[in-house]
Amino acid sequence: MRFPRNGWYTAIWSKELADQPIARTILGEKLVLFRGANGRAGALADRCCHRAAPLSLGQVAGDRLRCGYHGLEFDTDGRCVAIPGQADVPAGAQVRAYPAVERWNAVWVWMGDPALADPGKIVELPWLDSKEWTATPSYLHLQVNAQLLIDNLLDYTHVSYLHAATIAGDPREATTPTKTERINDGVRVGRWMIDFKPPPLFAKAGGFTGNVDRWQHATWKSPSTVYMDVGAAKTGTGAPEGDRSQGISIWSTHLVTPETDASCHYHFGFARNFALDDAEMSQLLFNGARNTFLEDKAMLEAQQHNLEAGDLDGLMHIGADAAQLQARRMLADLVRAEAD
Ligand code: FES
Numbered sequence: 001m002r003f004p005r006n007g008w009y010t011a012i013w014s015k016e017l018a019d020q021p022i023a024r025t026i027l028g029e030k031l032v033l034f035r036g037a038n039g040r041a042g043a044l045a046d047r048c049c050h051r052a053a054p055l056s057l058g059q060v061a062g063d064r065l066r067c068g069y070h071g072l073e074f075d076t077d078g079r080c081v082a083i084p085g086q087a088d089v090p091a092g093a094q095v096r097a098y099p100a101v102e103r104w105n106a107v108w109v110w111m112g113d114p115a116l117a118d119p120g121k122i123v124e125l126p127w128l129d130s131k132e133w134t135a136t137p138s139y140l141h142l143q144v145n146a147q148l149l150i151d152n153l154l155d156y157t158h159v160s161y162l163h164a165a166t167i168a169g170d171p172r173e174a175t176t177p178t179k180t181e182r183i184n185d186g187v188r189v190g191r192w193m194i195d196f197k198p199p200p201l202f203a204k205a206g207g208f209t210g211n212v213d214r215w216q217h218a219t220w221k222s223p224s225t226v227y228m229d230v231g232a233a234k235t236g237t238g239a240p241e242g243d244r245s246q247g248i249s250i251w252s253t254h255l256v257t258p259e260t261d262a263s264c265h266y267h268f269g270f271a272r273n274f275a276l277d278d279a280e281m282s283q284l285l286f287n288g289a290r291n292t293f294l295e296d297k298a299m300l301e302a303q304q305h306n307l308e309a310g311d312l313d314g315l316m317h318i319g320a321d322a323a324q325l326q327a328r329r330m331l332a333d334l335v336r337a338e339a340d
């Protein structure tokens with residue numbers, strides 16, 4: 001596994017965590033997620049300390065999680081706090097608790113040393129939790145090493161080919177170069193396309209009848225979050241200089257969580273700053289994102305089939321791979337530092 005354990009990983013969208021415990025494997029470890037009556041989210045090892053039953057087969061009972069086998073109860077810190085028919089709880093009766101924090105309408109878990117879990121290090125994604133933006137979160141499970149998905153998200157060259165039926169617009173997109181830059185904790189890659197034909201989804205969402213100035217700027221932040229500032233404005237109205245008043249802006253957000261070496265959890269969504277309360281627009285963008293990323297899922301799963309755990313050994317690189325190669329290098333450095 002080429003991901004650091006000391007990092008915040010998205011476990012689930014907040015709205016998906018209701019009154020039932022949910023099993024989630026992250027970085028090869030089996031977790032159970034639950035939300036107590038007090039609203040607090042908990043993440044525990046999915047293995048009861050009594051007879052190893054999966055706690056995800058149990059129930060939420062008040063603020064606690066009750067094992068479905070013999071009824072032992074655990075709090076969000078993993079401590080066993082009740083044993084049916086027995087007054088005393090033996091010292092040390094507990095399961096591992098993972099630091100869990102709810103932010104940006106998602107639950108984030110820290111998979112490494114709890115002493116290092118600083119919630120301030122969760123990537124800033126304010127558009128997922130703001131009155132000025134409307135987000136349409138979604139989820140897919142991929143039989144793909146998470147690294148291949150991150151590669152894909154830092155690569156705009158595939159859009160013209162893989163997404164010809166969804167988000168590709170102008171044929172000139174295929175040859176428009178991108179610029180890659182290294183930033184603190186991540187990599188940024190992007191480009192402008194001036195006076196281009198908009199893709200049908202953008203034309204519909206923005207009501208464009210003619211050409212647009214279109215932008216795509218992706219940022220990867222360690223370990224596995226990618227967010228993209230994407231949008232389009234009527235051509236010649238000053239978007240490249242900062243005036244987006246004649247256009248639409250979307251934060252295309254991708255929260256990738258490694259499950260095993262050959263699978264990952266993919267939380268994604270578009271957040272927009274226009275037509276905020278328009279249910280039809282939400283449906284259009286929800287479907288648009290999902291249909292697009294289902295195209296990635298199909299290709300990535302086929303690619304994974306040809307690769308051992310996402311390794312690129314023996315493959316050749318092209319110029320457009322710069323951003324993904326930098327991200328891979330930074331992750332490898334983090335994993336190495338952690339091993340030392
Ligand atoms: S296995 Fe959980 S209470 Fe017995």
Ligand SMILES: [Fe+2]
Binds near residue numbers: 162
């Ligand atoms: Fe894609």
